[in-house]
Amino acid sequence: AMNVDAGYLYVSYYINNVEGSSCIKKISLTNPGAGQTMVYNAGGQNRLLSLVFRGGYIYSASYGTDQILKIDPVTSIASVYVSTQRPFGLGFNASGLLYIANYNNGTISTYDGTTLAVVKSGLSQPSDVKIDSNGNVYVSFLSGGIIKYNASLTTEITLVSTGFTN
Numbered sequence: 001a002m003n004v005d006a007g008y009l010y011v012s013y014y015i016n017n018v019e020g021s022s023c024i025k026k027i028s029l030t031n032p033g034a035g036q037t038m039v040y041n042a043g044g045q046n047r048l049l050s051l052v053f054r055g056g057y058i059y060s061a062s063y064g065t066d067q068i069l070k071i072d073p074v075t076s077i078a079s080v081y082v083s084t085q086r087p088f089g090l091g092f093n094a095s096g097l098l099y100i101a102n103y104n105n106g107t108i109s110t111y112d113g114t115t116l117a118v119v120k121s122g123l124s125q126p127s128d129v130k131i132d133s134n135g136n137v138y139v140s141f142l143s144g145g146i147i148k149y150n151a152s153l154t155t156e157i158t159l160v161s162t163g164f165t166n
Contacts, residue, residue, distance in 0.1 A: 061087035089128030101126040
């Protein structure tokens with residue numbers, strides 16, 4: 001996964017063959033020739049996937065440990081933000097509610113800092129979730145396909161039909 005923040009491209013590596021572990025690195029967008037700089041080394045079992053930014057922190061789905069990590073990109077210190085089974089994709093809405101695509105159990109969950117709640121179930125391998133400024137929720141799937149839901153996840157529009165591969 002990748003994300004841009006404060007002049008850097010941040011990249012999460014599920015497994016980095018050079019480091020031999022899962023990690024997050026950053027690349028300067030003004031000096032990409034300087035190479036990658038380590039931001040957080042998660043070790044071999046974490047299996048970092050999605051990463052999003054909120055309030056100066058990186059939030060990353062640690063698929064291997066069933067956790068969402070909150071990482072300080074300056075100090076490289078991580079703490080467990082919330083534990084949830086097989087998190088894959090992440091997104092925040094405008095008010096700071098975290099959405100989590102749970103790949104193995106086919107759900108979308110939300111976490112408000114206190115309560116973890118399943119808000120959509122019965123999905124087939126959701127791989128990512130993003131929220132636009134109007135609160136619409138976009139869910140992509142491992143086998144292809146993207147569905148747009150309204151903010152309450154009660155109506156849906158298929159943007160890319162299932163089975164589509166990039």
